[in-house]
Amino acid sequence: MNILPVRKRKRRNIIPGFGLSLGYTMLYVSILVLLPLSMVFINTTTMNWSEFIETITDERVVASYKLSFGTALAAGILNVIFGTIIAWVLVRYPFPGKRIVDGLVDLPFALPTAVAGIALTTLYAPQGWVGQFFDFKIAFTPLGIIIALTFIGLPFVVRTVQPVLQNFNGEVEEASASLGANRLQTFIKVILPELIPAILTGFSLAFARALGEYGSVVFIAGNMPMKTEITPLIIMTKLEQYDYAGATAIATVMLVVSFLLLFIINMIQWVTNRKFLHS
Numbered sequence: 001m002n003i004l005p006v007r008k009r010k011r012r013n014i015i016p017g018f019g020l021s022l023g024y025t026m027l028y029v030s031i032l033v034l035l036p037l038s039m040v041f042i043n044t045t046t047m048n049w050s051e052f053i054e055t056i057t058d059e060r061v062v063a064s065y066k067l068s069f070g071t072a073l074a075a076g077i078l079n080v081i082f083g084t085i086i087a088w089v090l091v092r093y094p095f096p097g098k099r100i101v102d103g104l105v106d107l108p109f110a111l112p113t114a115v116a117g118i119a120l121t122t123l124y125a126p127q128g129w130v131g132q133f134f135d136f137k138i139a140f141t142p143l144g145i146i147i148a149l150t151f152i153g154l155p156f157v158v159r160t161v162q163p164v165l166q167n168f169n170g171e172v173e174e175a176s177a178s179l180g181a182n183r184l185q186t187f188i189k190v191i192l193p194e195l196i197p198a199i200l201t202g203f204s205l206a207f208a209r210a211l212g213e214y215g216s217v218v219f220i221a222g223n224m225p226m227k228t229e230i231t232p233l234i235i236m237t238k239l240e241q242y243d244y245a246g247a248t249a250i251a252t253v254m255l256v257v258s259f260l261l262l263f264i265i266n267m268i269q270w271v272t273n274r275k276f277l278h279s
Contacts, residue, residue: 040255043248055249064231069257071142071230072210075149079206080199082150083157090158091165105159108152113215120148121220140222145230148216153206160202164195200269204262211258 044052055061090102108116124131124138124147131138138144168191176186214232221228231254238247 040248040251044252047245052249055246056253060225063226064229064234068231071145072207074146075210076203076207078150079153079157080203083154084161087158087161105155117216117219139220144220145217148220149210152216153210156205157202160198164198196272204265
């Protein structure tokens with residue numbers, strides 16, 4: 001009796017339409033993300049290596065790198081601290097006007113960046129409503145840039161931490177308290193580990209937004225070369241001078257460094273999630 005080999009049945013995906021959905025996703029990402037980014041590198045290839053190095057290592061450009069990355073990092077750290085506190089207050093405490101405060105958190109998303117920049121400059125200028133009370137300058141300094149970047153990046157941290165706090169199981173806190181832990185110990189050992197992935201995500205989004213921010217910063221920065229000139233402004237200046245290759249060369253450096261920093265942050269987040277799942 002001949003026994004024919006039984007063909008293995010191909011496992012079908014539970015969710016129908018996977019191939020079509022994946023194809024549409026890849027097409028969408030390619031057209032809106034990969035293609036524009038590839039043009040940055042393609043335009044840069046019109047320069048030879050010596051011109052590229054000379055452009056990206058210019059003293060004025062290097063100073064803008066330090067300012068842009070330094071202020072974006074400082075603003076991201078501030079947003080992590082105050083954004084987490086705001087999310088905690090909005091979730092844990094009832095108070096009058098809570099809905100209004102919750103809505104105001106999203107205001108930087110809706111407000112045009114130029115309007116935000118003009119408003120912040122009016123507030124923190126030496127003769128402004130807030131700046132007049134300080135003996136040191138806030139506007140037209142790196143401190144003013146940090147304030148502007150903190151303003152536009154705050155919602156990213158609040159909106160990533162807030163859902164985690166809302167879904168947190170209160171019984172875990174009660175169990176921690178019943179075992180003798182005080183509030184600080186409960187927060188550090190029980191609540192904070194669950195918040196860290198959301199905090200890192202919010203920091204990544206706020207940091208990435210701050211690196212590319214232009215409208216709200218250009219007014220309050222003062223745009224003084226070597227002091228308060230951000231990298232996006234130098235890129236815009238080169239575009240206005242029709243130096244497209246120089247603009248894309250600087251943009252390439254920003255893109256590569258930003259990608260590496262975000263990759264490191266995502267790796268830290270992945271390691272943190274793994275430790276949390278295995279603990």
